[in-house]
Amino acid sequence: MQYWNSTYECMPREELRKVQSERLVDIIKKIYHNVPFYRSKMQKQGIEPGDIKSVDDLKKLPFTYKQDLRDNYPYGLFAVPMSEIVRIHASSGTTGKQTVVGYTRKDIDTWAEVMARTLTSAGANRESFIQVAYGYGLFTGGLGAHYGAERVGASVIPISGGNTSRQLQIMKDFGTTHLACTPSYALYLAEALEEAGFKKGDLKLRAGVFGAEPWSENMRKEIEDRLGILAIDIYGLSEIIGPGVASECHCKVGMHIQEDHFIPEIINPDTEEVLPAGEKGELVFTTITKEGLPLIRYRTRDLTVLNTDTCDCGRTLTRMNKVTGRTDDMLIIRGVNVFPSQIESVLLEIGETAPHYLLIVDRMDNLDLLEVQVEMTPGLFSDEVKKIEEIEGKIRKGIESTLGINAKIRLVEPKTIERSEGKAKRVIDKRKM
Amino acid sequence: MLVKQISVFLENKSGRLAEVTKTLGKEGIDISALSIADTTDFGILRLIVNQPEKAEAILKENGFTVSSTSVIAIAVQDKPGGLASALDVLESQSIGIEYMYAFIGKTTDEALVILRVEDSEKAIQTLENNNIKVISSKDVYDL
Numbered sequence: 292m293q294y295w296n297s298t299y300e301c302m303p304r305e306e307l308r309k310v311q312s313e314r315l316v317d318i319i320k321k322i323y324h325n326v327p328f329y330r331s332k333m334q335k336q337g338i339e340p341g342d343i344k345s346v347d348d349l350k351k352l353p354f355t356y357k358q359d360l361r362d363n364y365p366y367g368l369f370a371v372p373m374s375e376i377v378r379i380h381a382s383s384g385t386t387g388k389q390t391v392v393g394y395t396r397k398d399i400d401t402w403a404e405v406m407a408r409t410l411t412s413a414g415a416n417r418e419s420f421i422q423v424a425y426g427y428g429l430f431t432g433g434l435g436a437h438y439g440a441e442r443v444g445a446s447v448i449p450i451s452g453g454n455t456s457r458q459l460q461i462m463k464d465f466g467t468t469h470l471a472c473t474p475s476y477a478l479y480l481a482e483a484l485e486e487a488g489f490k491k492g493d494l495k496l497r498a499g500v501f502g503a504e505p506w507s508e509n510m511r512k513e514i515e516d517r518l519g520i521l522a523i524d525i526y527g528l529s530e531i532i533g534p535g536v537a538s539e540c541h542c543k544v545g546m547h548i549q550e551d552h553f554i555p556e557i558i559n560p561d562t563e564e565v566l567p568a569g570e571k572g573e574l575v576f577t578t579i580t581k582e583g584l585p586l587i588r589y590r591t592r593d594l595t596v597l598n599t600d601t602c603d604c605g606r607t608l609t610r611m612n613k614v615t616g617r618t619d620d621m622l623i624i625r626g627v628n629v630f631p632s633q634i635e636s637v638l639l640e641i642g643e644t645a646p647h648y649l650l651i652v653d654r655m656d657n658l659d660l661l662e663v664q665v666e667m668t669p670g671l672f673s674d675e676v677k678k679i680e681e682i683e684g685k686i687r688k689g690i691e692s693t694l695g696i697n698a699k700i701r702l703v704e705p706k707t708i709e710r711s712e713g714k715a716k717r718v719i720d721k722r723k724m
Numbered sequence: 725m726l727v728k729q730i731s732v733f734l735e736n737k738s739g740r741l742a743e744v745t746k747t748l749g750k751e752g753i754d755i756s757a758l759s760i761a762d763t764t765d766f767g768i769l770r771l772i773v774n775q776p777e778k779a780e781a782i783l784k785e786n787g788f789t790v791s792s793t794s795v796i797a798i799a800v801q802d803k804p805g806g807l808a809s810a811l812d813v814l815e816s817q818s819i820g821i822e823y824m825y826a827f828i829g830k831t832t833d834e835a836l837v838i839l840r841v842e843d844s845e846k847a848i849q850t851l852e853n854n855n856i857k858v859i860s861s862k863d864v865y866d867l
């Protein structure tokens with residue numbers, strides 16, 4: 292079976308538009324009446340639910356930002372009474388407050404549906420054994436993959452992350468056919484398998500669904516070669532539903548967005564103008580079936596390109612390319628969301644002036660490495676090595692306690708970090724996504 | 725008696741030391757002593773020059789991170805144990821030495837050494853009380 296739900300996955304685009312329009316009209320009515328935040332936002336713009344008649348009217352609606360979720364922490368944007376919420380997840384809250392998301396029974400069902408589509412496109416079915424090595428808990432990865440795997444009727448192995456030797460043993464003994472985890476963990480497992488003397492033929496592993504962090508084509512090739520499997524990419528964010536918002540098919544030419552549930556738009560992040568397919572910009576999602584926490588024109592901050600051509604796999608669903616950057620400079624380092632501003636505040640606590648700094652991220656032996664270059668200032672300088680090393684140590688500790696990441700600190704000479712006229716360039720990501 | 729030493733922050737990459745000496749040379753500044761303390765990533769260049777204020781200003785203008793520190797210059801007999809006796813004197817008074825380095829001496833029978841200590845005034849007094857020759861800043865700059 293190639294599709295999980297060919298009705299929607301291969302629906303002619305005109306028909307899909309009609310479905311989207313009906314669902315959009317419906318969701319706008321609901322949020323207008325149930326979420327004071329959206330009602331007042333729409334009123335301020337002079338829009339009433341009746342003004343939204345089809346997806347063409349989407350652009351009239353206001354944007355929603357991550358900050359709106361923080362401002363309405365924890366349940367302020369929920370559109371149903373809490374008695375209807377059956378699950379709560381939260382996103383990693385490294386900058387200030389975490390953001391909370393809630394699911395009704397139907398939302399969990401939708402999530403299982405989109406994950407079932409993802410796993411099916413990776414070749415999984417009721418004969419499969421799916422090892423879910425994403426973390427279970429408040430993070431949406433583990434349980435999202437779990438419910439999707441149950442939906443396709445596979446045998447789910449809910450091992451969660453970590454405990455690598457047990458992962459290997461189970462993979463072999465239980466006959467795992469599909470693996471769901473981060474791509475870097477997949478490579479780590481591949482190495483561990485080789486070290487433990489396993490050969491490709493010892494395992495029944497056929498495919499893997501890898502996401503939750505950016506990864507390159509080279510990394511895909513390496514995973515596929517070393518594990519002897521098909522490796523496909525998956526995209527998601529907890530605000531929209533979790534993993535499964537979009538995923539690749541075997542063609543590996545972009546991730547199909549589950550558009551009957553989430554309408555994607557690409558906008559110019561500065562002018563907020565909607566861009567046509569093929570142009571790069573910020574990805575914006577409107578959830579049109581979610582009950583617990585519907586979001587209207589949610590700014591993901593992810594930069595990508597959409598492609599609406601029918602795929603060779605037969606799916607008509609729009610495809611998104613791998614995310615090539617962020618509008619807010621956020622980095623994902625070893626699964627942790629890192630904003631340059633967090634590093635900046637650590638530096639400000641140590642020095643007396645705003646420092647020039649640069650974050651350089653690289654990946655070596657499948658582990659993300661962060662180097663923080665900081666320009667030396669007269670205030671930090673001393674003629675004694677140990678005093679300068681003390682400063683380096685302070686910065687390192689500050690970053691570790693703020694982000695939980697061990698960074699290499701490199702003090703550099705003044706004016707050696709490139710200056711820019713506009714927004715300072717704070718990040719060099721050498722990981723080649 | 726205190727000698728002004730110029731310290732410069734250098735990244736460990738080729739050509740940086742040459743850059744400093746060239747910058748100073750162009751302005752006619754003469755270096756009489758030099759030492760580098762380095763780690764894998766950076767180094768601290770310490771210089772004794774004939775015109776320390778001017779050197780500091782020039783290096784700053786050229787974008788270097790510079791500071792000045794007071795150090796002591798002493799002359800010890802150029803024979804085995806010559807330096808040890810001076811260090812013993814400081815040790816006996818519990819004066820800690822942060823770092824030290826030798827001069828490119830132009831006299832023959834004396835070795836010249838730069839000392840950076842915690843308490844310079846006390847160190848000078850102690851050294852002089854024990855007949856160890858402390859060289860005046862003027863003499864040092866003129867070397």
Ligand SMILES: [Zn+2]
Nearest residue numbers: 540542602604
């Ligand atoms: Zn496809």
